[in-house]
Amino acid sequence: MVAAARPSRYDVAIVGGGHNALVAAAYLARAGHSVVVLERLDHVGGAAVSERPWAGVDARLSRYSYLVSLLPQRIIDDLGLSIRLLRRRYSSYTPDPAAPSRGILIDTADAAATAESFTRVTGGPGEAARFADFADRIAPVARLLFPSTTQPLRREQEVRSDLGDDRLWSDLFERPLGEVLRSSLDTDIARGIALTDGLIGTFASADDAGLRQNRCFLYHVIGGGTGHWDVPVGGMGHVTAELSRAAREAGAELRTGAEVTAVTPDGEVAVAGGAAPHARLVLSGVGPAVLARLLAAGGAATPGDDTAAPEGAQLKVNMLLRRLPRLRDDRVAPEAAFAGTFHVNETMTQLDDAYRAAAGGSIPDPLPAEIYCHSLTDPTILGAELRASGAQTLTLFGLQVPHRLIEGRDTDAARSALLDAAQRSLDTVLAEPLADCVYEAPDGTPCVEARTTADLEASLGMAGGDIFHGPLSWPWAGEDEPLDTPAQRWGVATAHPNVLLCGSGARRGGAVSGLGGHSAAMAALELLAR
Numbered sequence: 001m002v003a004a005a006r007p008s009r010y011d012v013a014i015v016g017g018g019h020n021a022l023v024a025a026a027y028l029a030r031a032g033h034s035v036v037v038l039e040r041l042d043h044v045g046g047a048a049v050s051e052r053p054w055a056g057v058d059a060r061l062s063r064y065s066y067l068v069s070l071l072p073q074r075i076i077d078d079l080g081l082s083i084r085l086l087r088r089r090y091s092s093y094t095p096d097p098a099a100p101s102r103g104i105l106i107d108t109a110d111a112a113a114t115a116e117s118f119t120r121v122t123g124g125p126g127e128a129a130r131f132a133d134f135a136d137r138i139a140p141v142a143r144l145l146f147p148s149t150t151q152p153l154r155r156e157q158e159v160r161s162d163l164g165d166d167r168l169w170s171d172l173f174e175r176p177l178g179e180v181l182r183s184s185l186d187t188d189i190a191r192g193i194a195l196t197d198g199l200i201g202t203f204a205s206a207d208d209a210g211l212r213q214n215r216c217f218l219y220h221v222i223g224g225g226t227g228h229w230d231v232p233v234g235g236m237g238h239v240t241a242e243l244s245r246a247a248r249e250a251g252a253e254l255r256t257g258a259e260v261t262a263v264t265p266d267g268e269v270a271v272a273g274g275a276a277p278h279a280r281l282v283l284s285g286v287g288p289a290v291l292a293r294l295l296a297a298g299g300a301a302t303p304g305d306d307t308a309a310p311e312g313a314q315l316k317v318n319m320l321l322r323r324l325p326r327l328r329d330d331r332v333a334p335e336a337a338f339a340g341t342f343h344v345n346e347t348m349t350q351l352d353d354a355y356r357a358a359a360g361g362s363i364p365d366p367l368p369a370e371i372y373c374h375s376l377t378d379p380t381i382l383g384a385e386l387r388a389s390g391a392q393t394l395t396l397f398g399l400q401v402p403h404r405l406i407e408g409r410d411t412d413a414a415r416s417a418l419l420d421a422a423q424r425s426l427d428t429v430l431a432e433p434l435a436d437c438v439y440e441a442p443d444g445t446p447c448v449e450a451r452t453t454a455d456l457e458a459s460l461g462m463a464g465g466d467i468f469h470g471p472l473s474w475p476w477a478g479e480d481e482p483l484d485t486p487a488q489r490w491g492v493a494t495a496h497p498n499v500l501l502c503g504s505g506a507r508r509g510g511a512v513s514g515l516g517g518h519s520a521a522m523a524a525l526e527l528l529a530r
Contacts, residue, residue, distance in 0.1 A: 008276075008278060009277070010035060010036045010253075010277055010279040010280075011034045011279060012025075012035045012281045013035075013038065013277050013281075014035065014036070014282075014283045015269065015282065015283070016039060016040075016046065016284065016286040017038070017045065018045065018047065018503060019512060019517070020502055020506075020514060021044075021046075021283070021502060022037070022243035022244055022247050022254075023075060023079070023514040023517030023518055024283055025254070026243060026250050027078070027517070027525075028252070028521050029252040030250040033524075033528060034251075035251070036277055037254045037255065037285075038255050038269065039254070039255065039258060040259040040260070040461065043256060044240065044244055047065045047467065048062075048237075048240050048512050049064065049236060050063065050234070050235035050236055054320070054441040054449075055442070057441050058382065059382050059391075059393060060235055060381050061393060062232075062381075065511070067230065068085055068512050069220070069227070070149070070219065070223045070224075070510075071083075071239075074150050075514045079246040081243065083238065083242055086231045086378060087228060088230070088340050090105065090108070090336050090337075091106040091107075091108055091340050091341065092341040092342070092343060093332060093336065093338075093341075094189060094192070094346065096121050097189075097345050097429070100328040100428065101329055102120050102121050103121065103332060104193070105117045105332050105336060106193075111132075115129075120331075121187075121189060122186075126186070127186055127190050130185050131185060137168065138172065138221060141172065142222040142226060142227050144159070144163055145475055149513075149515050152483075152489040152490055153507065155476065155477055155479060156474070156477065156478055159476045172214060173211075173214065173218075174211075176208060176211060176214065177198050177211075178206025178207040178352075181194055181195060188348050188349050189347050191348035192346045192347035192349075193343060193346070195348050196346050196370060197216070197217050198213035199216065200216060201313055201466070201467045201468055202216040202468075203355070203402040205356075206348055215471075215472040215474060218475075219472060219510055229341075231378050232378075235381050260294060263282055263291070263300075264300060265298075265499060266498065267280060267282055280528065281498050281500060281524050281527060283499075283501075283502040283524065284500065284501050284502060284503065285502050286503060287310060287462060287463050287470060287503065288469060290461060290463055291494070291499070295499070309463065309464055310463045310466035310469060311402055311404065312456060312464050312466040313453070314465075315369075315401045315418050316397055316398075316451040317397075317449070317451075318393070318395055318451070319394040319395070320386075320393055320394075321394055321437045322390070322437055322438070322439050323392065323437055324338055324373065324392050324394075325430045325431070325432055325434055326432050327429070328430065338371065338372070338376060338392075339373060339376045341370050341371075342372070344425050344428075344429055345366040345367070345425050346368045351368050351399065354368050357400075358401065358404075361404070362405075363418060364401075364421070365421060365424075366425040366428060367398050367400075367421040367422050367425040368425070369398045369425055369426060370396070370399070371396050373394055375392045396426065403453040403454070403464045406454045406465075411452070411454045415452050415455070416450075419450040452465065453465020468504050472510055473507055473508075485497065487500050487527070490520070490523040491507025491508055492506045498527075503517075506520065
């Protein structure tokens with residue numbers, strides 16, 4: 001039987017097959033448009049995938065992205081996705097770096113226990129109340145902004161007016177985050193707990209005048225209208241699988257092993273070793289820096305851009321343990337401490353010291369890090385034998401690790417140095433070396449893998465290893481910003497009318513949200529209807 005020939009012309013061609021691309025493909029195909037997704041790798045999903053990193057070990061980890069907060073229920077419902085998200089009872093555990101035998105455990109189900117842990121570390125109940133008051137103060141921002149992420153961009157002044165709190169607006173959106181944290185909280189450790197949300201994948205100090213930390217903080221506290229970060233049952237791979245299913249069932253064509261080498265503004269997409277499809281619209285799931293190279297290869301003249309090149313700032317370490325390590329703090333069970341966000345050496349002072357060290361070209365010591373044990377919340381990612389043995393996963397996310405520490409250096413040596421720094425930092429708050437708890441694969445190798453910004457650049461094509469594809473932006477339009485076209489109104493415009501952003505580089509992209517794909521699809525539907 002002769003296979004049907006692939007069409008050469010489509011309504012929409014999507015470059016890259018990450019989760020945002022799949023969202024856009026599903027929406028557009030469901031609307032009856034012909035869509036082709038072109039992915040360089042042999043699978044779709046981009047950074048939202050689950051994989052088995054160690055041969056012979058039945059552990060399926062979310063290898064890159066690992067938590068969900070910004071994926072709106074509207075997208076789940078619109079596309080008919082079967083995705084189950086689990087809420088973690090424990091928000092965070094933070095050992096006191098000065099005395100690791102005590103720490104702050106924030107238990108969302110027990111306010112009294114949370115207050116008691118604050119008292120043990122800070123000397124009184126006041127800081128627990130101040131921390132809760134700060135969360136209550138910023139809660140209206142989440143309730144206001146999150147629903148707007150699936151709507152066209154609103155003007156800044158309109159959003160500010162609807163918030164109705166000029167002081168809060170100034171504190172969060174006009175002044176460096178460090179200022180409001182110092183005025184709201186009294187202790188270095190509590191300020192650090194809050195500040196970490198502004199530094200995920202973002203290289204900045206608490207008082208950075210460019211407010212990069214503020215923008216990152218905003219996206220971390222508005223998710224779901226509550227700021228809670230959830231664990232997807234089955235891992236990130238299940239999220240991608242559902243999006244892929246929805247796109248295919250709607251009629252989208254998903255091509256893997258299709259490396260795009262050039263794009264023209266009129267919709268010609270060159271594919272290495274294959275026919276070049278032509279589309280009325282091209283949606284870019286790759287970062288703006290990568291798209292600029294593809295357009296240049298297609299002969300497009302692009303306006304000058306003096307913005308800095310994308311620079312990621314994180315280290316991701318995936319581990320499988322025989323058991324959770326013992327803590328120096330004997331009042332807190334490891335099963336509680338590791339179930340939420342385990343903060344390691346993340347006081348505000350330590351975070352800013354780490355920033356200065358990295359800015360000077362040195363790996364921070366101690367390295368600030370956050371740890372999660374996903375298998376405590378979702379045991380399904382482990383095989384039955386591993387579950388029965390007491391094995392657990394552990395994910396470490398290192399902060400203040402900009403790409404400049406790795407770029408141009410021996411990749412293996414840099415990765416090893418960062419991994420050593422991460423393990424040393426974690427060991428300072430454990431009652432036993434982490435190495436004593438690591439599971440070994442059948443070949444005797446430890447089940448530990450580190451992924452640096454250089455690894456993300458090489459494996460996923462993320463320029464500079466930047467998980468956000470570039471600087472995050474406020475989720476609204478400036479007063480003088482043009483909103484004349486559908487692409488401008490949805491925050492997905494490029495210099496070329498028929499080329500739209502649909503990935504993390506879109507105005508409200510970043511994280512596993514699907515928002516870049518949703519916005520691009522909404523703009524494309526308007527354009528295709530003309």
